[in-house]
Amino acid sequence: MENPGRRELVKGLIFSVPLLAALKSEALASPGRGALIELPPFPFQETHLQGERKGGRILVVGGIHGNEPGAYTAAEILRTVKVKRGELFIAPRSNFVSILADKRGYNGDMNRKFGPLSKKDPDYKRVQDLKEFIGNVKPDILLTLHDGYGFHSVNPRAWGQCIVIDAEEHNGFPLGKEARAVSKAVNRSIHKREWRIPVYNTRTFAADTKHPEQRRSLTYYCLTKPKVPAICLEVSKQLPNLETKVKFHLMMLKEFFKLHGVEIEPSFDYLIANVERLVNPKRTYTVDLLINGRHVSVSSSRTFKVPKGSRVKFLSFHGSDGTNAVSFDVNLNLRRVAIRRRIAFTVKDDFRKVFSVRFEVV
Ligand SMILES: [Zn+2]
Structure with missing residues (x-):
């Protein structure tokens, strides 16, 4: 399912003031030079x-x-x-x-x-x-x-x-x-x-x-x-x-x-x-992203090149209730990550790896 050849350049947006404050409080990267990536909190399923x-x-x-x-x-x-x-x-x-x-x-x-x-x-x-x-x-x-x-x-x-x-x-x-x-x-x-x-x-x-x-x-x-x-x-x-x-x-x-x-x-x-x-059910998986205000659906491995100051949101996961994304580059408890250069997320269905979504700041 890896498809590293497919890369995308996504146009940036200007950071809002509250977002700048959030980035500073996380002290993980300076906002002008990196990107902010957010995931929804892990759900409690009942x-x-x-x-x-x-x-x-x-x-x-x-x-x-x-x-x-x-x-x-x-x-x-x-x-x-x-x-x-x-x-x-x-x-x-x-x-x-x-x-x-x-x-x-x-x-x-x-x-x-x-x-x-x-x-x-x-x-x-x-x-x-x-x-x-x-x-x-x-x-x-x-x-x-x-x-x-x-x-x-x-x-x-x-x-x-x-x-x-x-x-x-x-x-x-x-x-x-x-x-x-x-x-x-x-x-x-x-x-x-x-x-x-x-x-x-x-x-x-x-x-x-x-x-x-x-x-x-x-x-x-x-x-x-x-x-x-x-x-x-x-x-x-x-x-x-x-x-x-x-x-x-x-x-x-x-x-x-x-x-x-x-x-x-x-x-x-x-x-x-x-x-x-x-x-072993047969499933297809999709992740819905918001990259600088633009909706993108991903169903196989992709690398996105994003400009400095980008904001990325994982909106939803489709496939099973075990489908979600984590990045082993950072602490898995973090659901808002400020990055400087690059990060890889693994989309998973419980223990199974499905595909990866990478972001590179250019
Ligand atoms: Zn046990």
């Missing part, structure tokens, strides 16, 4: 699917860790279904910047940020958005999806392939009983020993817990603050491919949905049978 018939209410959280595509892809697939019975809430990309960076935590481990957290933390808003969503929804159960390391059934210290609970029971909710029912049901069709999915109780509330760090996790927060039952579903990072990771997430979700009376269409069996197609 979905609510309401069934016609009454049933349970489930909230699925994906993407707390950015390098766990099985988790956020499974959550994303669920956003495409119709709910026939009950209610389904989904936060597929809780940590979008880390997904685009393909890092566990671009700003550190977000699953350790649900205890006290400084307002200065770059993840503060993301964590607050998720907390608010949970508080507003107050689901019957929250299921947070992860791709952990290794295989728990053959290595009890590994987090991959297990259902994690913080306690056998909490606030009268039988976390252990429910997790074991799901474990038993999914293991009926898992024949490879290391791929089996047991229950892992971290005993987070116990004084002698081996996992006191879990007291800063999302599930512990849910149990203690909004008093929402929460369970963590882990597949393994070491499964052979993304399809298999998503499949195991869907298998576990199917059983939890059954327990809580939430029905979807197409069914989980259909999603599991078609997982290969669902994780």
Whole structure:
């Protein structure tokens, strides 16, 4: 998709006074000699699917860790279904910047940020958005999806392939009983020993817990603050491919949905049978830019030569909800960058690189 031969010269505009002030405050480049590039803030994505018939209410959280595509892809697939019975809430990309960076935590481990957290933390808003969503929804159960390391059934210290609970029971909710029912049901069709999915109780509330760090996790927060039952579903990072990771997430979700009376269409069996197609959809991607007041749509790699004093805005991304742009030339948290000479942005669909957009100040 690279097309570095295609270059464009875009006519400049005169900087407005407030923009000059903004550039000075960022102190990244002098405005007369560079260009200012702005991107929209990373969105917090949330979905609510309401069934016609009454049933349970489930909230699925994906993407707390950015390098766990099985988790956020499974959550994303669920956003495409119709709910026939009950209610389904989904936060597929809780940590979008880390997904685009393909890092566990671009700003550190977000699953350790649900205890006290400084307002200065770059993840503060993301964590607050998720907390608010949970508080507003107050689901019957929250299921947070992860791709952990290794295989728990053959290595009890590994987090991959297990259902994690913080306690056998909490606030009268039988976390252990429910997790074991799901474990038993999914293991009926898992024949490879290391791929089996047991229950892992971290005993987070116990004084002698081996996992006191879990007291800063999302599930512990849910149990203690909004008093929402929460369970963590882990597949393994070491499964052979993304399809298999998503499949195991869907298998576990199917059983939890059954327990809580939430029905979807197409069914989980259909999603599991078609997982290969669902994780590799054919898409075209477009990025809409505003370069010195002129609209430009980009669908493949391009380099724009812009005059000094230029102003560029990324307006919107089209392709999937995982489509966005980041520049690895700067800190990914920055969504307004003053450049002197050049910068490259990578347009991504979650972990996949789609094309690049470069700017050179001439
Ligand atoms: Zn994780």
